[in-house]
Amino acid sequence: MWLPEAAVAALAVLPYLPRTHASTSRPYKSLSKDAKMLGLAPALLLGVNATVQVSEYSQAVLKPVESIDAIYKRQAAQPFNNDYTGPYYESPPKYPSPWGSGAGDWATAYEKARSFVSGLTLMEKVNLTTGTGWESDKCVGNTGAIPRIGFPSLCMQDGPLGIRFADYVTAFPAGINVAATWSRELARARGEAMGAENRDKGVDTLLGPVCGPLGRHPEGGRNWEGFSPDPYLTGALIAPTIQGIQSQGVMACTKHFIANEQEHFRQVGESIGYGYNITATLSSNIDDKTMHELYLWPFADAVRAGTASGQCSLDIGLRILTAA
Template identity: 55%
Template sequence: MLSSTLLLTALTVPAAFAQSNLDWDAAYTKATTMLGKLTLQQKINMVTGVGWQKGPCVGNIAAISSAGFPGLCLQDGPVGVRYASGVTAFPAAIHLGATWDKDLMRAQGVAMGEEFRGKGVNIALAPVSGALGKIPQAGRNWEGYSNDPYHAGVGMTEVITGMQSVGVQACAKHYIGNEQERNRETMSSNIDDRTMHELYLWPFADAAKANVATFMCSYNRLNSSWACDNDYALNTLLKGELGFRGQVLSDWNAKTTTGGATRGLDMTMPGDNFGDNNFVWGQNLLNAVNQGSVSTSRLDDMVKRIFASWYLVGQDQSYPSVSFNSWNNNGGGDVSGNHKQHARTVAGDGIVLLKNVNNALPLKRPASLAIIGRDAINNPAGINSCTDRACNDGTLAMVSWPRNQLQLLRAQTPNKSNS
């Protein structure tokens, strides 16, 4: 277990499964004032990412100097700050969930939040409850806490509350029905109403209750309509039934249209189609507003949601500037503190051991035990030797870019952002 001293140091809020006390009303009052300072073009810029690799982070919203807004940095991921050095690779969420320890979950949220904040990241693209885990070989089940919706919801609540207690916007993802990697950008998750509410929506309902600042909609279709262009998912369920007051951003290059703005999407990421300067929104959204197909009131709502999420966690108050660059030298110094102690504790507590009561296990005085699977070895080519961890050779760790791999990154089609 985590030592009581470390817990008292790490946990800045009570470690209990309860709704956090962040004040959306106060955040919206400030957001409304900020909105009044913006031109129409600046409002469009607030909801449209600047484009792939056109800023230091995987996602960037441009600064508005005339309004005193420094811009936004959005960065992966579920186990720590991606594309950066001097950070901790935290245990995967499925391992954290296996501890059944809400204090450790809250503490990991705090520790992750401290590192994202230390690097100047505004929106940490974590935590995950989609995939929920229907398909064992789906590819990303490890990112979530459990395939039990109640258990997953507890993990979402604790980690979100921990992250936001230190001023970082958490992002609940991937919403919704994102249950497999194969054909994830074309397949449809067809989910009936009862199954939706009792299984897939449950952990996200807990995330909304915990006052998560942002949601990320997913690549897949939901009942044949794109999740990021889906009125039922975004307006009826999320903003309607769950009363979510923050902003919804797209997964990186997830399918949507300018009409997605009317169906509940508030921000497109990374803005263009991975560096091709073809922006889904931007000028297209400006044209739609001028032509009346997207109302000015809806655009204002989108912008207020983004600002309200920013104000909710106090990022207008001396928040650190971005101190690294995902595409060159990483930089920003070491922000890991003593978090390796927490990571080690979770690693130990998440291991499940079976006790051979009444000789129930098929063991007869074994002379040795074997550890089976790819995670039993280190990658023969070296730790983190696979570009963007795009392999399954040995223990997987969080990506950390050596400089000699950057050209390879740029040369490859970056269609797996792992957002």
């Protein structure tokens, strides 16, 4: 995805955000100061060939930056290493999948899962892990039930604006409108209202909120579902949204992990339907540095906020990596 020089300049503001903002555990507070600082970005996007170095919220120094062509040439000349992996990097698969580690009592979680699964028949295992029905019932997707042990099926329902296929429901403001408020409090209130409505309709998992697409492609057909192309702002608002939804007894499903930026012709069927000779799904290939600094940031905030689940992306290359 090509970015004009001014966009690169605007994105240069991101590394200078205060580190404390990366944590979603901070009490809700106004984003107005951040808004003032990031308000420089639109001006840069309009054509100022500069980078922004921010030492304080109220101070900024503009300095010329190298051209896009120069950046590409310099990066292409760099040897392969862990810091720069190139535009078509794919991490090698690891088998078997590594065990979960880090914060939390993983040993207890694995023991509970092992105890539950060991008591199931093969057919019950297949039924539990096989999704059923796209729009075949009242939900956009269901998991199988296990009546023998009283394990119910799960009803999953779209979407990021509320319930998609039902009557007497609310069409909530889009994520991009929520971001325009710069208010964690409103994001939380919206999440609570969405969760309550889903619960009342019998939905177990709300397929949202969205931080992928992040929205860096101006013509992205689903940019409105997310909050902002700025990963910090998206992370700051997706966290209270998730917490609001789940406070009502409904599981949030943060999507689409990751780099689901290409909406048009992301599937071969659409390409053929329009008469184009495109025989492979378009793939979003992103270098490791960009992946971590931009696209992964809000998903990390979603995990810290306790999102119950996630949905993988629909672009071919990264779908293989993220759905595994």
